[in-house]
Amino acid sequence: MGEIYVGRTEEFGERDRKIIAQGNMEIGVFCIEGEFFAYENNCVHQGGPACQGKIINKVEEVIHETEKTAHGLKFSETDVHIVCPWHGYEYNVRDGRHPGNKNIRLRPFKVDVKDGEVYVHI
Ligand code: FES
Numbered sequence: 294m295g296e297i298y299v300g301r302t303e304e305f306g307e308r309d310r311k312i313i314a315q316g317n318m319e320i321g322v323f324c325i326e327g328e329f330f331a332y333e334n335n336c337v338h339q340g341g342p343a344c345q346g347k348i349i350n351k352v353e354e355v356i357h358e359t360e361k362t363a364h365g366l367k368f369s370e371t372d373v374h375i376v377c378p379w380h381g382y383e384y385n386v387r388d389g390r391h392p393g394n395k396n397i398r399l400r401p402f403k404v405d406v407k408d409g410e411v412y413v414h415i
Pocket of ligand 1: 338379
């Protein structure tokens with residue numbers, strides 16, 4: 294157990310990420326609205342580099358309130374996803390969980406910010 298220095302907070306813009314290596318493991322560190330999140334760069338599906346995928350807001354279907362009919366798609370205003378580049382599994386960047394099955398999850402790591410420096414605890 295220990296901590297890995299990732300970088301200074303000002304090196305991260307909104308939705309920036311860094312992939313860091315620890316031995317033969319890679320960890321993706323994400324900055325979303327000033328908060329930091331970290332996950333093993335290892336997709337639950339088939340081990341793809343999930344943390345290197347696109348970062349997009351969750352796509353949601355718009356359902357009419359009374360008719361209950363579909364009215365197209367929109368981007369979520371709150372949920373941000375990482376999309377694994379191999380086959381498209383999506384994970385919520387704030388908890389690492391797949392939106393369709395909360396038991397499917399990227400392995401998370403605790404992130405600390407101390408004096409403007411970002412550390413991941415392993
Ligand atoms: S390995 Fe990530 S979606 Fe298949």
